[in-house]
Amino acid sequence: MRVKEYEQFGETLYTLVLPNGLKVNMLPRPNFHKTYGILTTNYGSLDSTFAPLDKDELCKVPDGIAHFLEHKLFEKKNYDAFDLFGKYGADANAYTSFTRTSYLFSATKNVKECLDILLDFVQTPYFSDETVAKEKGIIGQEIKMYDDDPNWRLFFGMLGNLYPNTPLSVDIAGSVESIAQITPELLYTCYNAFYQPSNMNLFIVGRLDVEELTSWIEKNQSLKDFPSAQKIQRVQFENTLESVDIIPYRMIELDVQRPKTMVGIRGLDVVPEGRDGLKYKLTIDLLLYLLYSESSKNYLELYKRGILDDSFGYEFQIERGFHFAVISGDTKNPQELSNEIIGIAENAQNILVNQQSEFQLAQRELIGRYITSMNSLESIANQYAGDLFEDATIFDVVPIIEKITLDDIKKVAQDFIRSEAVSVYQVLPKEDVK
Amino acid sequence: MQKQVTTGVTAALIETKQFKTTKINVSFTTILEDKSELAMRTLIANLLEVSSQKYPNQKLISDKLAEMYGASFGTTVNRRGRMHTIGFSFTCVNDKYLQGNQNLLTQAAEFLQEVIFNPLVTSPQAKFDLQTFARQKENLINYIQTIKENKQTYASLQLQAGYFLDTIQYTPVYGDVTDLENINAKMAYEYYQKMLQEDTINIVISGDLITSDLSELLTHLPFEARKKQLGDIYYTQNITNTVYQKEEKQSLNQSKLDVAYHLPISYRTENYYAALVFNALFGGSVLSKLFINVREKESMAYYASSNFDSFRQFLYVQTGIEAQNKEHVLRLIERQLNSLISGDVSVETFENVKKELLTDYESRYDSQGTAMLQQVMDTITQVSIQATEWEEKIAAVTLEEVCNVAKMVNLQAVYFLNGEESS
Incomplete structure (x- = not known):
């Protein structure tokens, strides 16, 4: 077991890797009432082309299958995992992203039982024609609910511009048509390939005893037989991309009150490996803060002119195989707003001149936000990105931010902001024909 | 302090x-x-x-x-x-x-x-x-x-x-x-x-x-003495004899069916704890009747849930469905309520829902903000109870009390946002 002390924050992280390859992180928080556990597999909606276990040939599975699998793991032949958690008053849930699928519980009592339920329901798949058919109705409604959300449409419209004809531009849940093709056999194929313990990790945080917990987990895993760990062959998302693919502009008319505009910047630069990748991400966070936050040079003027309002915001996403930034807002002048956003991006080097004191404020801001997020058991566990940043946790972040310089930001701005990587997507009100 | x-x-x-x-x-x-x-x-x-x-x-x-x-x-x-x-x-x-x-x-x-x-x-x-x-x-x-x-x-x-x-x-x-x-x-x-x-x-x-x-x-916060005290903080209204019905059409992928009920029980008064258990059984939990029947068994919705606002004696159900299933879902909702009136709940589900409420309650103290809001609420309502007392009150709720709460529920309004706009 590896023990890592974070003295600045009074925290200790315990890590071990079981013989079957499952990685376990434990972080005791004795003052808390809850214990939160999350079991994650390094598999998401992007992983739609891969070689099934024991095979070499690649196969392509329908869009949305990772998310469908996540729903279906809860239901077994004679019971539902929700009912088992319910016996102990525990909350349970799950979610799927582009590159990960996670199953979680939180409980204030009976942690051992809940932990066993979590490991057992995820590690004992059961898919039948009947339960698969039934789920199509439920997920169909989930997809339709998001289709009616204009902000969701804006976001996926932008992904369609930045990454056209790739799984990244498709809703994580797929479409009503794509999920219609899902069968129990396909679910087993995905499950067997990606739910190997060596492709998974378990993070437990909150009220817990490390020794006791370790023995529970080891016992649970030793009672199960797993095929020996195999290297997963999947088509790496980044290898399917060509920069020329980017669509510079599209729009859609929907029943909205005000126009929405989004500017996207696709990362065409190569993200450094390991912890340097985390530094890269934090440097971009600081860059975007200096360019687009309420404290940025241009924000107030645009606000006063009524070009942007409190709906304005930005985010940077980085996962296995891709990274991009989006900046968006509701506005009466969508063209003007996107032009301003692009102008700021293109002018970044000039904006960053003589910004030493602003940069130091941005650094403080980010440090404070990360320390604040340590209040939440869910943040601590959910922000752990496994292999992506070499097992970094949020406790590793603050010292990295402290080392970033304004020059690092200028350098990253040069690498990341390229005019050929910029795109605009807009949601505009339908023309009134009444 | x-x-x-x-x-x-x-x-x-x-x-x-x-x-x-x-x-x-x-x-x-x-x-x-x-x-x-x-x-x-x-x-x-x-x-x-x-x-x-x-x-x-x-x-x-x-x-x-x-x-x-x-x-x-x-x-x-x-x-x-x-x-x-x-x-x-x-x-x-x-x-x-x-x-x-x-x-x-x-x-x-x-x-x-x-x-x-x-x-x-x-x-x-x-x-x-x-x-x-x-x-x-x-x-x-x-x-x-x-x-x-x-x-x-x-x-x-x-x-x-x-x-x-x-x-x-x-x-x-x-x-x-x-x-x-x-x-x-x-x-x-x-x-x-x-x-x-x-x-x-x-x-x-x-x-x-x-x-x-x-x-x-x-x-730094030099507030002066107030002249007035807060008056009655609870809102109540009488039952109306006709059920309000409204349908609206918009061009959407999903239709929304929402239902409102009158439930004359107020925050931390008699029957309040039974009402919390009732709501969890009706649609407030993944173990609830609405979740299990409308979503899991009948595959009618992704979300089908209920909420109870004890400061306004207001109980409501929200669902997202196909327009053509409206009448069916409305009947399903009614059936779930009736099954609670007749006490059709297994001992196990009944106990599990209570355990879930207790976990939620304890978990509040893991959120700094939530614990502070509860502090303000206790001060304003002047009903502050200890965590152990809250747990005892939930534990003491009987199925009969829950049935009685269900009987007090009165349908008052149905709103349907029909997504299939006729063009």
């Missing part, structure tokens, strides 16, 4: 080593007398969030918060029963996790004093700064209009508009556009003055702190 600072002003200190932050809430509560106050109070909350004499715009506020190591500050509006609360919420990291002696708590107290007591006004006319006022008013009008884009929220607001008889209750919490348009900078400033003098004030600070920290904070 809780103390009465002066008439109508309370302050509480929650000492805890659980969190890495210090959190301060200052809330202004009143009983609403006119629906135009909703728009007025939202606008004032927004104005005070973005400007003060010392920090006349949001860049300066944002810079100051960044300087205080990513401190966060915001105002909120909230309606509960007949009460309306404007909350000032501030969070900063505890000094001990930062390098050097930052003394953030003193800075926080000075900052809150500034934003609460020194708004950006034009003297000597005594009104809010006109430019800031006009901008915030326009932004709020825009915001209210975009709420329509969230169909779940929209359907819920339409249901409430149909259910509530009182204009204050059927208006959305942020007010309506017509009222907003009638407000000018002078009226808003006068209302702000009145609020400062008359609203009930509750101050709560939580963190790894000592008693003198609260005293220091209070020297």
Whole structure:
């Protein structure tokens, strides 16, 4: 077991890797009432082309299958995992992203039982024609609910511009048509390939005893037989991309009150490996803060002119195989707003001149936000990105931010902001024909 | 520790080593007398969030918060029963996790004093700064209009508009556009003055702190004694004999079916704990009748849930469905209610739902903000109970009591947002 002390924050992280390859992180928080556990597999909606276990040939599975699998793991032949958690008053849930699928519980009592339920329901798949058919109705409604959300449409419209004809531009849940093709056999194929313990990790945080917990987990895993760990062959998302693919502009008319505009910047630069990748991400966070936050040079003027309002915001996403930034807002002048956003991006080097004191404020801001997020058991566990940043946790972040310089930001701005990587997507009100 | 600072002003200190932050809430509560106050109070909350004499715009506020190591500050509006609360919420990291002696708590107290007591006004006319006022008013009008884009929220607001008889209750919490348009900078400033003098004030600070920290904070928040006490905070209305029915058509992928019921049980009074168990069994949990039957068994919806607002005796169900299934889902909802009236619940489910409620209750204390809100609620309602007592009361609820609650439920309104627009 590896023990890592974070003295600045009074925290200790315990890590071990079981013989079957499952990685376990434990972080005791004795003052808390809850214990939160999350079991994650390094598999998401992007992983739609891969070689099934024991095979070499690649196969392509329908869009949305990772998310469908996540729903279906809860239901077994004679019971539902929700009912088992319910016996102990525990909350349970799950979610799927582009590159990960996670199953979680939180409980204030009976942690051992809940932990066993979590490991057992995820590690004992059961898919039948009947339960698969039934789920199509439920997920169909989930997809339709998001289709009616204009902000969701804006976001996926932008992904369609930045990454056209790739799984990244498709809703994580797929479409009503794509999920219609899902069968129990396909679910087993995905499950067997990606739910190997060596492709998974378990993070437990909150009220817990490390020794006791370790023995529970080891016992649970030793009672199960797993095929020996195999290297997963999947088509790496980044290898399917060509920069020329980017669509510079599209729009859609929907029943909205005000126009929405989004500017996207696709990362065409190569993200450094390991912890340097985390530094890269934090440097971009600081860059975007200096360019687009309420404290940025241009924000107030645009606000006063009524070009942007409190709906304005930005985010940077980085996962296995891709990274991009989006900046968006509701506005009466969508063209003007996107032009301003692009102008700021293109002018970044000039904006960053003589910004030493602003940069130091941005650094403080980010440090404070990360320390604040340590209040939440869910943040601590959910922000752990496994292999992506070499097992970094949020406790590793603050010292990295402290080392970033304004020059690092200028350098990253040069690498990341390229005019050929910029795109605009807009949601505009339908023309009134009444 | 809780103390009465002066008439109508309370302050509480929650000492805890659980969190890495210090959190301060200052809330202004009143009983609403006119629906135009909703728009007025939202606008004032927004104005005070973005400007003060010392920090006349949001860049300066944002810079100051960044300087205080990513401190966060915001105002909120909230309606509960007949009460309306404007909350000032501030969070900063505890000094001990930062390098050097930052003394953030003193800075926080000075900052809150500034934003609460020194708004950006034009003297000597005594009104809010006109430019800031006009901008915030326009932004709020825009915001209210975009709420329509969230169909779940929209359907819920339409249901409430149909259910509530009182204009204050059927208006959305942020007010309506017509009222907003009638407000000018002078009226808003006068209302702000009145609020400062008359609203009930509750101050709560939580963190790894000592008693003198609260005293220091209070020297920066010089509220005077209030003349009026809060009156009756609960909203009640009579049952109407006809069920309100409304259908609206829009071109959508998913239709929304929402149902409202009258349930005459109030916060922490007789039957309240049975009502909590009832709601969890009806649609408040993944073990509930609505979740299991409407979603899991019949595959009719992704979400089908119920909520109970004990400050307004208001129970409501929300679903997202196919338009053609409307009548079927309506019958399913009715059937779930009837099965609770007849006590058709296994002993196991009954006990499990109670355990789930207890977990939720205990989990509140893992959120610094939630524990602080409960503190304010206990002060205002004057019913504070210990965690163990809460647990005992839930444990003591019988199935018979839940059946009796179910019998008290009365259908009052059905709103259907039909997504299949006939073109």
